[in-house]
Amino acid sequence: MNRILLGLALILMSAGYAFGQNRTVTGMVTSNEGDPLIGATVAVLGTATGTRTDIEGKFRVEIPAGATALRFSYTGYLAQEVPITGAESYNIVLEPSSAYLDEVVVVGYGTQLKRDVTGSISQVKGETLANLASPSFDAQLAGRAAGVQVTPPSGILGSPPQIRIRGVNSISSGTFPLVVVDGVPIFDGNQGTFTPMNALGDLNPSDIESYEILKDGAATAIYGSRAANGVMLITTKRGKKGKPKFNYDMYVGMAQATNLFDLLGAQDFVTINNEKSRNTGDTIPIANLMTDANGNIVETDWLDAIFRTATQHSHVLSVSGGSDFTNYYFSLGFSDQDGISVANSLRRYTFRANIDQKVNKWLKIGFSSGLSRQENYGPLTGSNNLSGNTYAAMRMMPNVPVYDPSDPTGYNLDSINPRTLGRGANRIEIANGLPNQRFVLDNDLRKAVNTRLLGNIYGEVGLLKGLTFRTQLGVDANYVDDYLFQDPRHGDGYSANGRVSQSFGPSERWNWQNMLTYTTSIGEKHNLDLTALQEYQKQRSTFYQGTVSNLSDRFFQENIVSGTYSNQAIDGGIGENGIASYLGRVNYNFARRYYISASIRRDALSSLAEANRVGYFPGASFAWRISEEGFWGESISKVISDLRLRGSYAEVGNVRIGNYPYIGSYGSAPYGLQNGITYNNFGNDGLQWEAQKKLDFGIDFGLFDNRINGSIAYWRQDNDDIILSAPTAPSLGIPGNRIFTNIGSMRGDGIEVTLDALVLRSGNFRWNASLNFSTQNNEVTSLVKNLNGTDQDQIGENNIIRAGEPINAIYGYDYWGVNKANGNPVYIRQDSARTLVQQNIVSGAITTFNPDAPGDAGTASTLSAATDRRVLGTVLPTFFGGFDNNFYLGNFDLNIFLRFSGGNVIMNRTRIDLLDMGFANNGTEILGRWQSPENPGDGMTPKLRLNASNTINRPNEASTRWVENGDFLRLGNVALGYTMPKSLTQRLSIESLRIYVQAQNLLTITGYNGLDPETNTNGFGVDWNGNPQQQVFLVGANLGF
């Protein structure tokens, strides 16, 4: 610092001597946030004259005669040219450049300058997500980064979003990216048993400095065997040198469903259900309108009883600061969110302390620690659970009330069969003995509570100049406490006379890293960076669970209480895995023009047999900054200020393969009260690593003095030797009908485009925009071979894994419509003649159909599950992206964030349930049913018949009747903020204050008929009774003092 000041003084002095007769101007350079910029460059254009700003951001410069303009520049900010006028003083505000090149990016085991990164890394700033009301930060990553597809499956708080980095990269192993917090790989996914609980929800978004998503081989190879699904690095905030900064961030808001079902009202319910019944030959109506005590017709909107407008609020208090030796960051967070579904809530308490301490010139120690507690309450949400909240919501009868004061419970329960919803004036009770869902939501209890310690401690020793040794011990300890209570009076607890189940599941992981790094520059041109690392990690997950039933009294529902039940069962389990790794890495660049990097990692994984345990994972990359070449002239620089080509290749692996897939083993197998063990896994000592080859080429560019920054990348990933849970013929009786084997391959590729721009700046108005757009293709290229050498299809209810098709494509029948003569559904066979066949809704018999003579009985035919189905579409979006806009006008700021996705289809399984033929409510689509040849309805909805869903709707198989386009454009976020002017905040003795209003998920444009095009209940494009998404409106404040 002193040297710089001395230099500055010299420059000033020399300038003074050379141009003694020139005039002097002064001024101050500040950031857009009002902070002085120290050391900003002030150049007098057309001369060699210039200066830098001092510690208060002030400058003083001599201007030669004839000079016309001043140029102000500062790292990370957009340079500004100001014409010289007669003024003596110039106060300049510099705006940050939207993606400045000298920014630091966190990479695996270290950081790099953004301009030096040779891999594909997307960075999302912590502040982007910090103020968004959300159950967890990961849901808000949707649309924020190219190549990163995040799908929030529903508005149920606690359900983890699906995250896919560059597509799907395994067939039967895990596809979730590796998540690393401050260098420690952490647990992810759902940790709850009775209600979902997202492990990533334990992190307080306000504590996060940045998210880096490593995508290509160059970026991920250093994570070797854990990198196939990409890597997400999360860096928490640390203190910066300066006086303590206190921040208080809060918001309070309301959430509601973006969309709910269109259900029949009481009159339509009666009409439709009597028609269902009449078509079976029963002439007495089964459904009747009910009148209440006041003589009014009962009309119940069950959606009101099951969904709600919910309140959510969050508070974060943090303090950070630092001295020459110590810096610190502490925060306390509390958020309390109610879900839009009754009985769903999430409460989170977080505490974080990050400290770095310089002990002396060569030793630095520190720690990062996060302590959190997450309490998740949830309704049962299973697609096919009779007490599932959406399953019930669409079926509860609208012509009976929710409550009945005359029932001892206060709810409308059936007087003849008290395990079901009260039938009211209907002749019969609701189908399948459905309980009163509101009773279930109010009285049954499901929760998951996680107490978690996540942190690390490190020491860093300077050995020689440029050579550093660092050792770091990290821990992720989760203590999940699950709880279930089912009320004995009604619902799922009725048969068992009440049930309590309680489970405790500690999962602990430690991670120890020892790292040597050597950084040197030779002659200012040759920049070399060497890293050697050893890393060990081990985890153990255990649980034990007690379940008791036949309760003495439902009073004992807060915890298992000894002696309050007559029936008890206990379960437990344990699993471990570990990995031992060594890594070497070289980064070299010549004059920041030519870059080359290479790394190799050796991983040994406990989940593989000793002979195959070790895998080597190499990666290499290059980059060439063309814009640094001599031939890159001044004129082209003005347009293309930065241009870099890069490419990389790596081989990585996937460790999400379970704990002991290779061991042939016998597990517990009790037979009634007799203890037993049984063959439970077909061993495969030859099981090997899954191997993935990642290839990536890209161009990074900056235009117009880096006012626009962007990159375009093409990637391709070849997954070979996939550890396939290969289906075996069930008649072989192999446990689980599968063998873990290295067969199968899959390829993905895609293009990613990212653009960041300062679109407009005019006076005190500014518009920053960033756009990302990604494409992805996926093709399964080979699978287990049949005896005849063909690839063996893996067919599920709605999905198929077939070589030559994208993974888990929707597979089903071609639906033609309804036979107008008799209301039968008509399908198209996949024979060469595309024969039309109709299914008799009574007998289920299949006969041919002639549209010219629909009344003909036809001849016996078949509709074969084996040969009459085809691939109906891919479930993976082929394109997706986001468009983020920030507008600033004076003290106002406005954010508009759009995201989009498309190219995929959705199997709308929910519609089948909405058209169910049981005695229960339906969606309004059923009004279009066939009634008679004269009144054939919408041509798609067959004749009704009570309890004949199997023949009318074929509910367990997809068909074109249910498959819909999944394209959508969503207005993800709109926020308007106002920052108090300094004059006001100073008077209030505070540092800063911003208040804002915000709306999330305000609008979705889609052709999809279900609740939401992102509802995805099986993970592969099937929407089966998913929960609605939430729309949040909130007001918030960021207070600094």
Add this chain to the structure above:
Amino acid sequence: MKNISQSIILLRTLAAALVISAATTACDKDVTDLQPFDRITETAAFGTAARCELSMVGVYDAAQSGFYAGGAVRGYPFGAANVEQGDCRGEDMLNVAAFYAFTYESTYNPTTANNQYHWETLYGLINKANIVIEGSQAAQRAGVLTEAQAKAYEGEARFLRALAHHELLIHFARPYAHTPTASHLGVPYRTTAINTAASKEAAQQQARNTVAECYNLLLADLDFAEANLPATRTGTLKISRATKGAAIALKTRVLLHKGDWAAVITESADLIPNGGYSLTAAPEGPFASFTANSESIFSIENSNVDNPFVNGALPVMYAIAPGRALVAISPIIYNAPFWDSTDLRRTQLAKHNNRAYFSHKYRNVTNQDDWNPIIRYSEVLLNVAEAHLRNNGDMAAALNLLNQVRNRAVTDPARQYNAMTFADADAMLQAVLNERRIEFLAEGRRWADIHRLANDPKFSTGGIPAKVFYNQTTFASWGYKVNYDASGNYTGTLGLPAVPYANFRFVWPLPITELNTNPALEQNPGY
């Protein structure tokens, strides 16, 4: 000064090296050489006599609680599902809710879960039985088991293997008499353990055996079991584990399906009357005391902590509230004139909830621990009664056996059968067949009888009979009468038409999961 700083650097470097090498030696094996704590490796599973016993029990577990979709336990194949499927394929029990609709309405196809998991779990059971046979033999060679012990385990395993294959045959193949020499397609009868790549390769070549081959192997298995199983066992194991009597009893059933009447009679000689079994005094005896009674020959054990649970357990599925009452007794049987109005089975073993009659054989709704009766002494009696009538028309012998079963339920002597009741052997045989429908109601036996009788020249069921379609009408409109008076047949509508024997739906399809993975097996025609 220089020396000091050099030595400090050296010291730091040494410290770092020490940390690294300590880590290397301490950690590498610790984190990578991990063995499971929750399972025994296959090499150790037959290492001791105690573990051999555990592995044997594990085969019963496969019979009791095989896997269903998503890993759920619903009592496939013999924990409960054989009863539920066997009943719902017939006309005497009545599907009320969506649970068994595919089976009841015969709208199954190769993707339907019920037939898929029945197939899969039966073969899961078969392979586990074969593995235990191989494992016990190896344990004998290793001196862990005596020859008698090893053979007893093999007998147990072969009994279960036969039981499973027979269940497969009645669902996935046409009955024995379909072709003159039973040369039509049966199922693959598997007798080798599939637990290595080589044994898997070999087994994949095996096509469907003919029905005749299957019956020969079935009977060979049961002969071996009879020869090597203990005559009886202690405590509840007498019923829940295979015995010599169980092997004989099952043999009478299999032989009846085969139409080998003389052999049914011969085999039964070791069981009737002095095989150690007898009818309980009351019809509800085997159900009220399912763990210990004189009549149950073999049942699958369930317990309060290990059972087919809320979506499978017989009491939950069949019983009225607090049960879920998903399968009722059909008015077809309840109103049948041959079911005497005073029959104790109407009162002891049925209950109504004002909308339908439901079975009261399975009662422990809260604990869900009712055992699943696989074969009872009463079945052996009726098997043999039928054999006598068909073999040589021995009406006296048959009447005695039939009356043993019937008279404990129809206690009024005036209503009991006697030698004058029946005009001829055929009339009595009809009564025996009717008695089976009443006696084994809600035990899943109806489908087996429909199957074997489908092409019977005189007593043909003709295929899958027409059934009552449950459209939730009220109790009264069903024709039920609370105080039953045997005045006539069920006269209500039969909403589900009969499926003739010739129709492809008479046999279940092989599941799509099998067809996709096993080109060696041929699908049943029509699917």
